Amino acid sequence: MTLRRKHKKEMKKTCNKCGNTYPRTEEYFYAKKHGSLINSVEYYNECIECSNKRSRKWKDENKERRREADIKYKETKTGYFKELYSSIERSTHGNNFKSYEEFLDCWEKQKEIYGLNCPYYPSIQMTRIKGTGKATDTNISKDRILSSMPYGPKNIMFISWKANNEKGNVTPYLATRYLEFVNKSEYCRKITEFELTKLNNLHRRRFGDDIEIIAAIIEDAKHDVKLQHEYIEKMIELFKDERKDN
Numbered sequence: 001m002t003l004r005r006k007h008k009k010e011m012k013k014t015c016n017k018c019g020n021t022y023p024r025t026e027e028y029f030y031a032k033k034h035g036s037l038i039n040s041v042e043y044y045n046e047c048i049e050c051s052n053k054r055s056r057k058w059k060d061e062n063k064e065r066r067r068e069a070d071i072k073y074k075e076t077k078t079g080y081f082k083e084l085y086s087s088i089e090r091s092t093h094g095n096n097f098k099s100y101e102e103f104l105d106c107w108e109k110q111k112e113i114y115g116l117n118c119p120y121y122p123s124i125q126m127t128r129i130k131g132t133g134k135a136t137d138t139n140i141s142k143d144r145i146l147s148s149m150p151y152g153p154k155n156i157m158f159i160s161w162k163a164n165n166e167k168g169n170v171t172p173y174l175a176t177r178y179l180e181f182v183n184k185s186e187y188c189r190k191i192t193e194f195e196l197t198k199l200n201n202l203h204r205r206r207f208g209d210d211i212e213i214i215a216a217i218i219e220d221a222k223h224d225v226k227l228q229h230e231y232i233e234k235m236i237e238l239f240k241d242e243r244k245d246n
């Protein structure tokens with residue numbers, strides 16, 4: 001009698017989660033090796049459907065938690081600037097920075113002058129907002145002053161996304177500020193003068209005065225073989241002019 005009832009009871013099993021009763025088989029319940037009986041299995045107390053639901057829920061929550069943690073990190077100073085630097089390292093425009101530290105140092109130096117304000121639009125306090133799924137106008141972005149030259153300590157500014165976007169659609173205001181920044185940097189000014197073939201002619205100096213600068217400019221253009229070639233031709237032209245003058 002007792003054996004019979006026990007056998008009967010074991011034919012069915014009730015899920016302790018949803019309360020449904022199912023045949024006590026692996027079709028409805030996950031099984032694991034029995035803890036104390038050899039060659040025997042025991043079933044989980046919840047049905048397969050409830051087990052799956054629970055693990056899916058756990059996975060989703062975990063994914064969401066990981067995403068939130070990721071965003072939080074990217075909004076920290078280190079997380080934000082490491083991400084900017086890693087895109088510079090992967091950039092086809094070239095990278096003259098020796099290290100992340102040197103890159104970050106440029107930001108610190110800019111901060112001493114402009115604080116968190118955008119150099120183009122001083123009314124914008126620059127931010128590090130992540131995870132919105134779209135570009136944030138006030139966010140800090142990296143910008144090469146001269147788009148012909150690689151990223152490097154002498155050719156970088158941190159400007160708001162708004163200013164960065166508008167540079168492609170330039171206004172007289174933005175252009176004026178841009179030239180201010182170019183002229184403020186000796187490196188950018190010299191390259192511009194060289195590109196305009198003014199470098200030697202401007203001050204009526206001898207060619208030799210600028211030869212080291214020109215060599216450095218050509219060296220810096222190594223990321224772009226075509227540009228480097230143009231610079232070399234320009235240098236040869238300058239050299240010819242110099243010989244003509246003498």
Ligand SMILES: [Zn+2]
Binds near residue numbers: 020
């Ligand atoms: Zn269930």
